[in-house]
Amino acid sequence: SGEISEEGDTTTPTNRSGEISEEGDTTTPTNKRGSLSNPAILGEPVVVNTSRGTFEVTVTDAIRGERAYQIIKEANRFNPDPEEGYEYLLTKVKFRYISGDSAYYVSKWNFKAYCDGVGYSPVIVILPNNYPEFKNVNLIPGGVIEGWIPYKVPKNRDVMIAYEYFGEPVCFIKII
DSSP states (O other), X not given: OOOEEBTTBOOOOBOTXXXXXXXXXXXXXXXXXXXXXXXXXXXXXXXXXXXXXEXXXXXXXXXXXXXXXXXXXXXXXXXXXOOTTEEEEEEEEEEEEEEOSSOEEEOGGGEEEEETTEEEOOOOOXXXXXXXXXXXXXXXXXXXXXXXXXXXEETTXXXXXXXXXXXXXXXXXXXX
8 A cells, every 4th residue: 555665675654643554545665765765766666566556667867957948949839938947847757557456547647846845747838759748548567658747847956756646755766
């Protein structure tokens, strides 16, 4: 139910009051790789065990700042400019359904970019064809989806991408 596994090492999650978690109430163990206090890095897969199945999340590439802005503006001149103090961030995310008993729906909305403790949802922009968007899909065990997710984040700040399960971040990957 929401624990993170690293090579078969699992933990029993507890909720904020220290009780055993119910389905959907997930917390990230603090010492495990991929946790808030020990985030994975770009290119490093994180295995997440949940009540619905076991998944692997990897941020395989990241582009931000002026380069990301140019990619987005060249795709469509009507894509909005970021607000003052913000910049575009493009992340390429790979999501693999390792094991489970049923289909699992995943979309870019399952991921947030965290800066200084604030979670930013993906933005809606048109991406160029050579940066395929992370699609909204149903996966069955063995299924893999990979694509780009755009965000607007504060300039020059560290960013962690989090995969969220039932609205709670269950793994963190530091990208910049």
